[in-house]
Amino acid sequence: MKKQNPxxxxxxxxxxxxxxxxxxxxxxxxxxxxxxxxEGFMPGLPAYGVFTSEEWDHWLTEVDEGIAKLxxxxxxxxxxxxAANLIFKENNQFLGPxxxxxxxxxxxxxxxxxxPSKEQIDKIHxxxxxxxxxxxxxxxxxRAMEVxxxxxxxxTAGAGGQGTTKxxxxxxxxxxxxxxxxxxxxxxxxxxxxxxxxQTIGADFATMGTRFIATREARAEEGxxxxxxxxxxxxxVYTTAFTAEPANFIDGSITASGYDADKARxxxxxxxxxxxPPGEKSKSWVKIWAAGQGVGNIHDVLPVQALAERLKREYAxxxxxxxxxxxxxxxxxxxxxxxxxxxxxxxxxxxxxxV
Numbered sequence: 001m002k003k004q005n006p007x008x009x010x011x012x013x014x015x016x017x018x019x020x021x022x023x024x025x026x027x028x029x030x031x032x033x034x035x036x037x038x039e040g041f042m043p044g045l046p047a048y049g050v051f052t053s054e055e056w057d058h059w060l061t062e063v064d065e066g067i068a069k070l071x072x073x074x075x076x077x078x079x080x081x082x083a084a085n086l087i088f089k090e091n092n093q094f095l096g097p098x099x100x101x102x103x104x105x106x107x108x109x110x111x112x113x114x115x116p117s118k119e120q121i122d123k124i125h126x127x128x129x130x131x132x133x134x135x136x137x138x139x140x141x142x143r144a145m146e147v148x149x150x151x152x153x154x155x156t157a158g159a160g161g162q163g164t165t166k167x168x169x170x171x172x173x174x175x176x177x178x179x180x181x182x183x184x185x186x187x188x189x190x191x192x193x194x195x196x197x198x199q200t201i202g203a204d205f206a207t208m209g210t211r212f213i214a215t216r217e218a219r220a221e222e223g224x225x226x227x228x229x230x231x232x233x234x235x236x237v238y239t240t241a242f243t244a245e246p247a248n249f250i251d252g253s254i255t256a257s258g259y260d261a262d263k264a265r266x267x268x269x270x271x272x273x274x275x276x277p278p279g280e281k282s283k284s285w286v287k288i289w290a291a292g293q294g295v296g297n298i299h300d301v302l303p304v305q306a307l308a309e310r311l312k313r314e315y316a317x318x319x320x321x322x323x324x325x326x327x328x329x330x331x332x333x334x335x336x337x338x339x340x341x342x343x344x345x346x347x348x349x350x351x352x353x354x355v
Contacts, residue, residue: 007130007150008182008204015080015205016040016308017315019195020153020184022209023085023111024218025049025161026286030062032217032304037080038070039308042205043212044111046085053097060084060105083109083132088116103127111153118147132184136164141175151182153207158293159187160210162247163238172202188233188294192314196322210292216303224289225301227252233293239264241271242288253289 012018021028021036023044036043045063050056063082070079084107086098102110103123109130112121121131125148132151133144144152154175156168168187175183185203189195190211198206213220214228227250235251241264242249251261264271302310 003180005181005204011042011081011182011205014040014078015042016078017192017195017312018199018205019311020044020083020205020207021212022160022186022207023049023083024209024213024220025290027213027218027220027224029217029219030059030066032212032215032219033063033082034066034070035215035217035304036212037067037082038077039304040078040080041308042080042083042109044083044085047094047098048085048087053094053101056094056098057101057104060101060107064105081108083107083111085111085113086116088112088114088120099123102129112149115143116147116149121148132182135175136166138174141179145179151184152179153184153186154203156185156187158233158236158248160213160248160292160294161290162243162245163187163292164246168198169201176202188292190294190297192311192316193318194294194297195311195315196318200322208294210294211298211307212304213291214298214301215307216301220289224253227289228291228295229298229300231291232296236291236293236295237261237265238268239271240269241267241274244273247290248292250289250291250295253287257287259288 016039019041021041021043023046025046026049028044028046028049030045033043033045045059047056050059067079067082070077084102086095086102088095099120103126106127107129109132110124112131112133116131116133124131130150131148132153133140133149134153134155135141135144136155141152152175154168154171155164156166156171157164168185172183172185182205183203184205184207185198185201186207186209189198189206189208195206210228212218214225218225231250231252236248237251237254238246238248240246241259246269251265254261254264259274
């Protein structure tokens with residue numbers, strides 16, 4: 001039986017659902033972050049979403065002031081913490097200043113991508129910050145422990161953007177053989193039922209990315225949001241054609257950008273990086289849109305508040321259904337089920353992807 005971890009328990013107490021919202025490159029902004037924390041979800045804000053450290057400082061200030069305002073408006077409301085996502089690579093010229101600004105603002109949680117050092121993690125710990133380390137392999141998971149990360153985000157097959165081929169059940173199970181700290185599951189999670197599923201296989205929290213691209217507050221252009229809402233897992237292409245590491249993209253966006261989606265799908269992780277059309281700059285990650293296989297369970301574009309109400313209800317219903325299937329009594333948590341009964345219902349079926 002997994003031991004209780006104080007960081008895990010503290011975070012669960014701060015959240016309305018055991019849910020992180022992934023930092024969405026070019027699509028997460030303070031507006032989306034504040035909408036999420038207001039609903040009790042822990043969102044990530046990517047430092048690489050802006051182009052200067054001055055802008056990053058402005059973003060962090062905007063989030064800090066927004067959270068203070070939310071707490072002042074309703075002291076009884078559960079306002080979640082937020083996280084900053086930093087890429088710990090030697091060639092990231094902004095890493096030093098961006099990390100210093102996180103220390104200055106005392107950002108509660110740092111989502112560490114790539115390879116943070118023990119010294120960098122100690123710097124975050126110095127002000128009481130918590131570090132979650134993205135892991136895609138067991139070696140990375142073990143390194144996360146060695147450098148003193150507090151928690152891990154297990155990135156598994158079908159995740160939007162730079163995913164892996166790891167099966168979530170086996171990967172979480174293997175990590176749990178040597179790590180009993182806070183563990184987050186990433187990959188194809190779109191519903192309240194998915195959050196419970198992540199917990200049943202050993203994760204403490206779930207994280208959603210693609211689902212939050214299809215929200216009103218996300219910075220994604222409308223065509224991107226609609227393509228997410230009208231695609232299925234069959235439309236997702238896992239390839240190295242557009243990024244240095246394998247990543248998942250929607251085929252309609254590949255075609256619309258003038259590239260061969262079928263070729264990228266066929267070559268997969270052996271594909272060579274494609275060149276942009278003559279006279280054009282690379283459209284990777286801008287017009288070639290990342291998404292995970294969880295698109296098949298996303299049918300609409302909603303404000304974060306409406307999505308939050310749906311996720312909370314789905315999670316409460318999933319717990320009740322699981323209890324009934326297993327044959328034991330269960331009382332739904334009053335905090336998990338929203339009072340509003342007039343929620344937007346997902347569409348019954350999908351139309352063809354719009355290009």
